[in-house]
Amino acid sequence: MAVTSVIQLDGVSKTFGRGKRRVEALKSVNLEIAPGQVYGFLGPNGAGKTTTIRILLNLVRATAGGIRVMGADPSRDPSVLRKVGAQVESPSFYGYLSGRANLQVLARTSGLNDKARIDQLLEQVGLAARAEQRVSGYSLGMRQRLGLAAALLTNPQLLIFDEPTNGLDPAGIQEMRVFIRNLVDTEGKTVFLSSHLLNEVEQLCDRVAIIHRGALIREGPVTELLGEQSRVRIEAEPVEAAQAALSERWLVTVEEGALWVQAQRDSIPEVVRCLTAGSIQVYHVGEEHLTLEDYFLSVTQGETVE
Ligand SMILES: Nc1ncnc2c1ncn2[C@@H]1O[C@H](COP(=O)(O)OP(=O)(O)OP(=O)(O)O)[C@@H](O)[C@H]1O
Ligand SMILES: [Mg+2]
Numbered sequence: 001m002a003v004t005s006v007i008q009l010d011g012v013s014k015t016f017g018r019g020k021r022r023v024e025a026l027k028s029v030n031l032e033i034a035p036g037q038v039y040g041f042l043g044p045n046g047a048g049k050t051t052t053i054r055i056l057l058n059l060v061r062a063t064a065g066g067i068r069v070m071g072a073d074p075s076r077d078p079s080v081l082r083k084v085g086a087q088v089e090s091p092s093f094y095g096y097l098s099g100r101a102n103l104q105v106l107a108r109t110s111g112l113n114d115k116a117r118i119d120q121l122l123e124q125v126g127l128a129a130r131a132e133q134r135v136s137g138y139s140l141g142m143r144q145r146l147g148l149a150a151a152l153l154t155n156p157q158l159l160i161f162d163e164p165t166n167g168l169d170p171a172g173i174q175e176m177r178v179f180i181r182n183l184v185d186t187e188g189k190t191v192f193l194s195s196h197l198l199n200e201v202e203q204l205c206d207r208v209a210i211i212h213r214g215a216l217i218r219e220g221p222v223t224e225l226l227g228e229q230s231r232v233r234i235e236a237e238p239v240e241a242a243q244a245a246l247s248e249r250w251l252v253t254v255e256e257g258a259l260w261v262q263a264q265r266d267s268i269p270e271v272v273r274c275l276t277a278g279s280i281q282v283y284h285v286g287e288e289h290l291t292l293e294d295y296f297l298s299v300t301q302g303e304t305v306e
Helices: 049-056 078-083 099-109 115-124 140-152 170-185 198-204 222-227 239-247 265-277 292-299
Strands: 007-016 023-033 038-042 064-069 084-087 158-162 190-195 207-212 215-221 230-237 251-255 258-262 281-289
Touching: 007 049, 023 049, 023 064, 023 207, 023 215, 038 049, 038 170, 038 198, 049 064, 049 158, 049 190, 078 084, 084 140, 099 115, 099 140, 115 140, 140 158, 140 170, 170 190, 170 198, 190 198, 207 222, 215 222, 230 239, 230 265, 239 251, 239 258, 239 265, 265 281
Parallel strands: 038 190, 038 207, 084 158, 158 190
Antiparallel strands: 007 023, 007 064, 207 215, 230 258, 230 281, 251 258
């Protein structure tokens, strides 16, 4: 049977602490992730991203709700997690061992004996030159890369990464992006990743869910979420008459002689008809997409930490 969704959350809630210390980290989250894509889980600090990922990996129990990972409930059937590669906040390694030795230890515990695979992974994540160095001397970015190699060791179909570019420099971020896209585009895997880096999600992900204060506030293809927030810039004369004509149906502002209309792309013909019907001269019509960043800031009111 083909798996139609690799991750499914049904009304998942998580409460930490009691009384005054009670924190509702997740509030009835529903999420369904189809295979074969990079799925972004976007939210400001404290939104509940890591908590969700920890629940998926059976590191934390949900307070309520149903969880399915590759078709099974990881709290009842943890063996399903063998099919999942994961990297959660600051992976722990043996500091006194080299990067390569750490991967060898992990490979052995997974019953793997594949030296070539370790070489290939070290190469892929850009650690080949530093593989013999002790992890205690690794930078944050190098640890991050080693964590990625560890997640890929058993060649899992589903990868779950919590803020995978955390600690990487701009070149490293770019490399990581290409690397993650490749996992999906050429290796046919599914990647679920969390991020608070908006432009990153925009550039890397096919779909995105936005989580805010433990609640899912938007979900959809990245392109669709962007389309949801487009503005139309119009040059027309006389400006006052144009504004009056459009204001009956759309939100219109005038900046530096141009009209800005809050409207979707598919309303543009109607906007133009409305202007020409009023004998207004139209010189220019252009659509401007808000970036996911603008969008994200508008739905979360620019909030970063609760
Ligand atoms: N073990 C815990 N005990 C108590 N509260 C917790 C615990 N883990 C998380 N929380 C709380 O749950 C909420 C969500 O935290 P979580 O770590 O999931 O956020 P996040 O989206 O991963 O944030 P960040 O971007 O900062 O990593 C926060 O209010 C946090 O303080
Ligand atoms: Mg987190």
